[in-house]
Amino acid sequence: MRNIAIAVAVLIATPAAANPPVEAFGMLPNLSQAKIAPDGQHFAAVQALNGKPAAVIYKVGAPPGTLPVVVPSGEGTVDSIDWGKKDRLLIRLKTNERVYGDNRIRTWERSIAVKADGSDLVVLLKNFPSLRNNADDVYIVDKNLDDPDSILMPLFLKNIVFKSYYEYYDPYENFRMDLLKVNLATGEGHIYATGNYKVADWITDGHGNLVARLELTLRPLRHHLYVYDHGDWKPSGEYDAEADNGAGAVGLTEDGKAIALLRHENRDTTALVRHDLATGDETGLLFADPKYDVMQPIKDEWTGRVIGAMYAADQYEYKYFSEENQALQAGLEKSFPGLSVHATSMDKAKDRVIVAVQGPRLPPTYYFLDRTTHNATKILSAYPQLTEADLGEMKPYPYKARDGLEIPAYLTLPPNKDARNLPTIIMPHGGPDARDVVGFDWWAQFLANRGYAVLQPNYRGSKGYGRKFTEAGLHQWGRAMQDDISDGVKKLVADGIADPKRICIVGASYGGYAALAGATFSPELYACAFSFAGVSDLNEFMFTQRSDTGKDSQGTSFWKSRIGSDWEDADKLKAASPALHADNVKCPIMLMHGEGDTTVRLNQSQIEYQALKDAGKDVTFIRVAGEDHYLNFADTRIRMLKELEAFLKKNIGT
Numbered sequence: 001m002r003n004i005a006i007a008v009a010v011l012i013a014t015p016a017a018a019n020p021p022v023e024a025f026g027m028l029p030n031l032s033q034a035k036i037a038p039d040g041q042h043f044a045a046v047q048a049l050n051g052k053p054a055a056v057i058y059k060v061g062a063p064p065g066t067l068p069v070v071v072p073s074g075e076g077t078v079d080s081i082d083w084g085k086k087d088r089l090l091i092r093l094k095t096n097e098r099v100y101g102d103n104r105i106r107t108w109e110r111s112i113a114v115k116a117d118g119s120d121l122v123v124l125l126k127n128f129p130s131l132r133n134n135a136d137d138v139y140i141v142d143k144n145l146d147d148p149d150s151i152l153m154p155l156f157l158k159n160i161v162f163k164s165y166y167e168y169y170d171p172y173e174n175f176r177m178d179l180l181k182v183n184l185a186t187g188e189g190h191i192y193a194t195g196n197y198k199v200a201d202w203i204t205d206g207h208g209n210l211v212a213r214l215e216l217t218l219r220p221l222r223h224h225l226y227v228y229d230h231g232d233w234k235p236s237g238e239y240d241a242e243a244d245n246g247a248g249a250v251g252l253t254e255d256g257k258a259i260a261l262l263r264h265e266n267r268d269t270t271a272l273v274r275h276d277l278a279t280g281d282e283t284g285l286l287f288a289d290p291k292y293d294v295m296q297p298i299k300d301e302w303t304g305r306v307i308g309a310m311y312a313a314d315q316y317e318y319k320y321f322s323e324e325n326q327a328l329q330a331g332l333e334k335s336f337p338g339l340s341v342h343a344t345s346m347d348k349a350k351d352r353v354i355v356a357v358q359g360p361r362l363p364p365t366y367y368f369l370d371r372t373t374h375n376a377t378k379i380l381s382a383y384p385q386l387t388e389a390d391l392g393e394m395k396p397y398p399y400k401a402r403d404g405l406e407i408p409a410y411l412t413l414p415p416n417k418d419a420r421n422l423p424t425i426i427m428p429h430g431g432p433d434a435r436d437v438v439g440f441d442w443w444a445q446f447l448a449n450r451g452y453a454v455l456q457p458n459y460r461g462s463k464g465y466g467r468k469f470t471e472a473g474l475h476q477w478g479r480a481m482q483d484d485i486s487d488g489v490k491k492l493v494a495d496g497i498a499d500p501k502r503i504c505i506v507g508a509s510y511g512g513y514a515a516l517a518g519a520t521f522s523p524e525l526y527a528c529a530f531s532f533a534g535v536s537d538l539n540e541f542m543f544t545q546r547s548d549t550g551k552d553s554q555g556t557s558f559w560k561s562r563i564g565s566d567w568e569d570a571d572k573l574k575a576a577s578p579a580l581h582a583d584n585v586k587c588p589i590m591l592m593h594g595e596g597d598t599t600v601r602l603n604q605s606q607i608e609y610q611a612l613k614d615a616g617k618d619v620t621f622i623r624v625a626g627e628d629h630y631l632n633f634a635d636t637r638i639r640m641l642k643e644l645e646a647f648l649k650k651n652i653g654t
Contacts, residue, residue: 024385025446026638040347051634069118122187145208206303360394392448424498430509459484478576502652508532516578528651536608538573542566594627
């Protein structure tokens, strides 16, 4: 067992200087996704260059000031990176394009690979001539093949035919997921195992051998696990995918004798369980928490086997199954008390480690740890222009909803201000299948730095708190979910923290919907509302979802379960659509939306804008060319923060 102790400088608050510029908060993270090469001699990361995410490669031990190798990405946007078995880095790129003869925008994905020194760039799967219009969701399933240059990766092969706007293609007829063997040196790929339209994932043993595959049926929504046995696929288990909220098989266990499943059927919180390969039985828990869902498994990045679980209480927590890995985690937590810390990447020998540390007043900061010497070297901070003095304290702020349900929430207070009678921002998260945690949030911290208290409520339906909490939010858009947010506002006012005349609701995606719903259905609470990429017309949103993916697709089924059907529940969806009740609005509203958004179409903000204009309301609409749903570009983030800051100053002051 190897323990760890790191000498860490104590964070000392310094007197506050002038506010940092907007760019210090709105820049893309200076470093993210740091991953070390298998031999420990290089590490790669996604780094912000010229306002775009770029893949970069650093040489371990290079003299200070040595610049990294920057991998050219062309017109694509870097989405993710991963190392192969040798010294080749795989980079996944995304591109938004308008479909010929169609108004809709589609996101296409492709992958490239380079050597650790940045040379020998190849485009993967170039022997699939139609791939650029047919592939997405590229990731590595297995990198430990006998051929060290090759990996296994799944690939959706689509044969989409876009019909008229009022027709829907059947997803059963138009794609299959194969498992491909791809050579990272040549770019060529070959089918390793043939799937079908039901296959959702492949599981191998970490050495290139097939173990299992997961299939999904939509009518009803169920997972089916098949185990590979000498050339045959034998059924090994069937699970209610609806009850499990999309969870399923996530990988082989460390001992290689079972499949790890994410499940919460017959329990409240999502757990990691063992599915025995020999018997097909569920044979026990790998990890479960009585209050919080397992958010995702932790996998060994070289074998793909499940070695731990991550969940979120107030901050992210990491639980490992082996004594050695848990000792490393305990040592890191001891070295960085009160902060969220974990090992993000290790070399194959597990001697060299990338460590990520963060807290509300510490932006994500990366360290390089040599476990043979116990020496740790700081690499980079994700937001290097920000200091502790620039950032506000963030603390849990739970409260009771009107029906008695406890709503977890977090309150960030402006630095160097008394928490009394403050101008306040209510900032519900997107998703809504997501949640906020105690940690660094560039948007919330910008607002706190400018003098605002920021409340982030994890309203019912938020992820991570168990099935009952999630199900309490079903079909509650604009209803109980919105009441939870309103009750948080009232709690802040009652506690004397918020000035009731200076409250603005701000959000993106579902948070943007909640901002519009707040201004529309609880107009007495808010002095202004800001929505980035928010939904405004629920019937139109559901219609577009069916049109884009098919009336029986998994995506349509998911949204139907969360929102309701634009057929059966049309009246309820109308009642909860802010754009259809614009007359209720009393405060100024600002809308922003990326023209390349494929998640919430631009027309949602267009509908809201037109409805508010027709009603004679104070509304501003800013269209952002080239931006998608996720604020992936620094120019958009900076512009958004500048527009928001001016909007807030005008309507609620500072």
